[in-house]
Amino acid sequence: MTRIRPFRPGDEPALAEICLKTADDGIDATGVLDDDGLWAELFVLPYVARHPDLAFVVETDDGRVVGYVVGAPDTPEFEDWFAGEWWPGFADRWPRPEVETTRQDGILIYAYARRAGAEPYAERYPAHLHIDLLPEAQGQGWGRRLIETLEGALRAKGVQALHLVASSGNTGAVAFYPRLGFEPLESHEGVQAFGKAL
Numbered sequence: 001m002t003r004i005r006p007f008r009p010g011d012e013p014a015l016a017e018i019c020l021k022t023a024d025d026g027i028d029a030t031g032v033l034d035d036d037g038l039w040a041e042l043f044v045l046p047y048v049a050r051h052p053d054l055a056f057v058v059e060t061d062d063g064r065v066v067g068y069v070v071g072a073p074d075t076p077e078f079e080d081w082f083a084g085e086w087w088p089g090f091a092d093r094w095p096r097p098e099v100e101t102t103r104q105d106g107i108l109i110y111a112y113a114r115r116a117g118a119e120p121y122a123e124r125y126p127a128h129l130h131i132d133l134l135p136e137a138q139g140q141g142w143g144r145r146l147i148e149t150l151e152g153a154l155r156a157k158g159v160q161a162l163h164l165v166a167s168s169g170n171t172g173a174v175a176f177y178p179r180l181g182f183e184p185l186e187s188h189e190g191v192q193a194f195g196k197a198l
Contacts, residue, residue, distance in 0.1 A: 004142070004149055007048050007055030007068070014065035015048065015057070016040035022132040025169040033104040038094065042111055043130050044070055046086045050078060056149045058133065058142045067133035069146035073159045075128050076116030083115045121185060125163035125195040127154050138172075147180055155198050163195040 007015075016037070023029035023039040030036055047070035048055045058067035072078035096112045097105040122128070129150055133143055154162060164182070166173040167190065174192050178184065182194035 002058060002060050002066075002137075002142075004056055004145055005059055007052050007057055007070075009052075011057055011065055011068075012045060012048060015044045015068050015070075018065070018068060018132050018134055019044045021134060025167050026172055033107065034102070035094070035104065038104065038107060038111075041090060042107070044068065044132070046082055047072060047130065049086065050081055054150060054153055056146055056153075058137050058146065066137040067131075067142055067146060069129055069131040069150045071127055071129040071150050071154065071162070073127045073154055073157050075119070075122035075126055075163075078128075079114050079118060080116045087111060087114065119165070119193075121163040121165075121193050121195060125161040125185075127159045127162035129162060129164050131164070143176065144180060151196075151198055159198060161195060161197045163193055165191050165193045168192045 016039075019040040020030060020036050021028045023043070024032050029039060033039070051070070051072055054071040054073065056069050057065045059065055090111075094108055094111070097108050100106045100109055116122075129147070131143060131146055133146075151162070163185065164177065165187070166177065168174060168187075169190075177194045180196070182196045185193040185195050187193040
């Protein structure tokens with residue numbers, strides 16, 4: 001039977017694949033960038049490295065991982081860790097672009113700019129999350145259950161509120177989060193942020 005379970009070491013390749021298969025406004029991003037591995041090194045793998053206790057997966061009855069939610073309880077702390085400890089290990093693989101001429105350049109510029117305070121949402125909503133589900137797991141309530149599972153884990157740590165940021169082009173996600181009690185926040189071009197008190 002399909003179920004939600006905590007992340008465990010060894011799940012990383014499946015999480016990276018799910019991230020890639022959903023990274024382009026909710027659809028497969030294979031080949032969108034010069035290096036498909038960039039997506040996961042920004043949006044899922046650092047979270048399971050830093051906060052494995054705040055990572056949960058959807059596992060099918062045949063043992064396949066088809067979705068995940070990951071979170072950070074203190075966004076400024078996480079972003080400083082990302083900038084100081086996680087991201088420097090990728091400088092040779094992905095040097096900082098001088099100018100933005102490709103989509104990958106834009107994502108790399110974002111990666112090099114990550115730090116505490118770079119996004120305005122953490123003051124009111126200190127935790128943040130990333131969630132992705134393969135199409136076969138969508139529309140069955142798994143997204144809601146993953147977020148509820150993470151919310152429970154965050155509450156147990158005393159976290160008062162969380163936020164997330166979705167691409168404004170991911171219309172399914174933008175419509176989904178308000179149904180879970182997330183409020184739209186003022187956002188910059190190309191994205192829609194949401195916040196929720198716990």
